[in-house]
Each structure stands twice: as C-alpha cells, then as structure tokens.
Amino acid sequence: MAQVSSFPELAMHGLKDIYSAEQQALAAYPEMIQAATSDDLKLAFSEHMEQTKAQIERLEQIFQNMNETPGGVECLAAKGLIAEAKEHIKEIESGPLLDAALIGAAQKVEHYEIASYGTARTFAEQMGDDIAAQLLEATLEEEELTDERLSDLAIMNINPDAADEI
Amino acid sequence: MAQVSSFPELAMHGLKDIYSAEQQALAAYPEMIQAATSDDLKLAFSEHMEQTKAQIERLEQIFQNMNETPGGVECLAAKGLIAEAKEHIKEIESGPLLDAALIGAAQKVEHYEIASYGTARTFAEQMGDDIAAQLLEATLEEEELTDERLSDLAIMNINPDAADEI
Numbered sequence: 001m002a003q004v005s006s007f008p009e010l011a012m013h014g015l016k017d018i019y020s021a022e023q024q025a026l027a028a029y030p031e032m033i034q035a036a037t038s039d040d041l042k043l044a045f046s047e048h049m050e051q052t053k054a055q056i057e058r059l060e061q062i063f064q065n066m067n068e069t070p071g072g073v074e075c076l077a078a079k080g081l082i083a084e085a086k087e088h089i090k091e092i093e094s095g096p097l098l099d100a101a102l103i104g105a106a107q108k109v110e111h112y113e114i115a116s117y118g119t120a121r122t123f124a125e126q127m128g129d130d131i132a133a134q135l136l137e138a139t140l141e142e143e144e145l146t147d148e149r150l151s152d153l154a155i156m157n158i159n160p161d162a163a164d165e166i
Numbered sequence: 167m168a169q170v171s172s173f174p175e176l177a178m179h180g181l182k183d184i185y186s187a188e189q190q191a192l193a194a195y196p197e198m199i200q201a202a203t204s205d206d207l208k209l210a211f212s213e214h215m216e217q218t219k220a221q222i223e224r225l226e227q228i229f230q231n232m233n234e235t236p237g238g239v240e241c242l243a244a245k246g247l248i249a250e251a252k253e254h255i256k257e258i259e260s261g262p263l264l265d266a267a268l269i270g271a272a273q274k275v276e277h278y279e280i281a282s283y284g285t286a287r288t289f290a291e292q293m294g295d296d297i298a299a300q301l302l303e304a305t306l307e308e309e310e311l312t313d314e315r316l317s318d319l320a321i322m323n324i325n326p327d328a329a330d331e332i
Contacts, residue, residue: 004258007329080246104285111281119270126325159292163173
C-alpha cells in the first residue's frame with residue numbers, strides 16, 4: 001500500500017481493494033460452478049456470478065463519479081481465499097463433500113466482502129457521498145443475502161449429503 | 167491441505183484452520199493495541215485479545231474431546247489479513263486515520279472468523295456433536311458482537327475524527 005495520509009485516500013484504497021477482490025471472484029466462479037455437483041449450488045454460484053458483474057459496475061460508477069480509475073491494487077486476502085477454494089477442488093473428489101467445502105470457502109469470500117463493503121459504505125457516509133453510500137449498501141445487502149442462501153443450502157441439503165457420503 | 171475424504175476430516179481441517187487464525191490474531195493484538203491512539207479502540211482491542219484467549223481454550227477443549235491435537239495447518243488467509251493490518255501501521259501515521267484503518271482491518275479478521283465459526287458450528291451440528299456446536303456458537307456470538315462494537319466505534323468516534331484530520 002502506498003503512503004495514505006487522508007481519509008479520502010484511505011477510502012479510495014479500500015474501494016480499489018474490493019474492486020480487485022470482486023474481479024478475482026468473478027474469474028474464479030466458472031471453475032467453482034463446474035466443480036459443484038449439486039444443481040442448487042451450481043445455480044447459487046451462477047446467480048451470484050451475474051450479481052458480481054453488476055456489483056463491479058456499481059464500483060466503476062463510483063470511481064467515475066470520483067474521477068478515479070480502479071486498478072493498481074491487488075487484494076491479497078481475496079487471492080488467498082480463492083486459492084483455498086481451488087485447493088479444495090484439487091484435494092476433494094467431486095460430490096457432496098466438495099460441495100460442502102466449496103460453500104465454506106465461498107462464505108469466507110462473502111464475509112471478506114461484507115466487511116469491506118461495510119467499511120466502504122461507512123466511509124462514504126462520513127464523507128457525505130450519498131450516491132456512493134447507497135450503491136455500496138445495495139451490494140452489501142446482496143452479499144449478506146448470498147451468505148444466508150449458502151448457509152441454508154449447506155444446512156438443508158449439502159451437509160446432510162456430505163455426512164452420509166462414504 | 168492434505169487429501170480430505172470424509173465429512174469429519176473436512177470439519178477437523180476447518181477447526182485447525184481457525185485455531186491457526188486465532189493464534190495469529192492473538193500474536194498480532196499487542197502491536198495493534200500499541201498502534202491505536204483512541205483509548206476506546208485500545209480497550210476494544212485489549213478486551214477482544216482476552217476474549218481470544220478464551221476462544222482458543224474452547225477450541226482446545228473441542229480437540230481434546232475428539233482426541234485430536236491442533237496444529238499442522240497454517241491459515242494463510244489470516245496471515246494475509248493480519249499482514250494488511252501491519253501494513254497500515256507502517257504506512258499511516260499514528261492518529262485517528264490509522265485507527266480508522268485498523269478498525270477496517272480488524273473487522274476483516276472478525277468476518278473471516280465469523281464465516282469460519284459459522285461453518286464449523288454447522289458441521290458440528292450435522293455430526294451431532296452438541297458440545298462442540300455450543301462452544302463454537304458461543305465464540306461466534308462474541309465475534310459478531312466484537313464486529314458490531316468496532317462498527318459503532320468507527321461511526322460514532324473514529325471516522326469523524328479521521329475525516330477531520332489534516
């Protein structure tokens with residue numbers, strides 16, 4: 001991270017970090033969709049991949065409104081979290097057990113995004129940037145709903161199947 | 167990660183991962199407490215450091231009940247998240263701006279833990295291990311409260327001071 005000496009600079013660094021995280025997540029989804037066995041999980045991942053594209057557009061709108069360009073920051077945390085998901089794909093055979101592992105990995109990415117968007121939204125509110133705050137809040141709510149959907153899927157379907165697997 | 171071929175193995179891997187994350191967080195707290203300027207933030211970090219010790223003991227109790235030992239897994243995500251906090255300490259001068267950055271970094275760690283404990287608790291419930299599920303749920307609730315406390319502190323005190331800083 002470059003030297004940060006003002007609140008708007010800190011906020012901008014956070015936005016670039018989450019932009020990088022979203023781009024990495026978007027690139028990883030096709031492999032996760034392919035690796036999943038459950039149709040419900042494939043659908044949840046596919047729908048969130050489409051949502052991620054719209055979330056990236058919201059971020060681009062914020063950058064444009066601020067006369068900034070995204071890029072220049074690589075989110076290392078997202079890199080590590082996505083590497084964990086890919087490791088599961090390598091180490092676990094396809095089936096409910098891999099599905100359960102993929103849900104856990106995806107929820108870690110969701111929670112990284114929840115924390116990041118929460119901070120970014122609060123920073124935007126502090127700076128009186130209502131448009132950015134609303135865009136970030138909209139994405140935050142989508143991430144929270146995705147996390148809940150994955151929890152429900154794990155509890156109701158995937159974990160029971162994974163625990164029964166021989 | 168070693169080959170994982172059963173649900174209990176996947177659950178055990180998750181517990182070892184979160185044990186590593188907690189140990190890393192515990193080791194990082196003294197530096198974060200020292201770097202913080204706000205007395206309220208120093209207190210929040212200090213109290214959560216003490217809480218973390220009790221959370222580690224809960225995990226050790228779970229390992230003992232399962233005749234397992236922790237260790238052997240290094241949580242790379244926690245390593246990256248904590249490195250981010252330390253980077254802030256290097257790149258930002260002490261004061262409200264650094265405090266705001268540290269809260270954001272700490273909330274990312276909290277959310278990593280929320281996702282991890284959420285999955286671990288759900289796995290324990292699936293395996294019918296009520297004692298482990300209750301211990302993990304107790305920690306999960308503490309992590310969620312810590313996250314909320316940090317949000318409140320940011321919104322009410324730290325961010326306004328950081329935004330006013332010249």
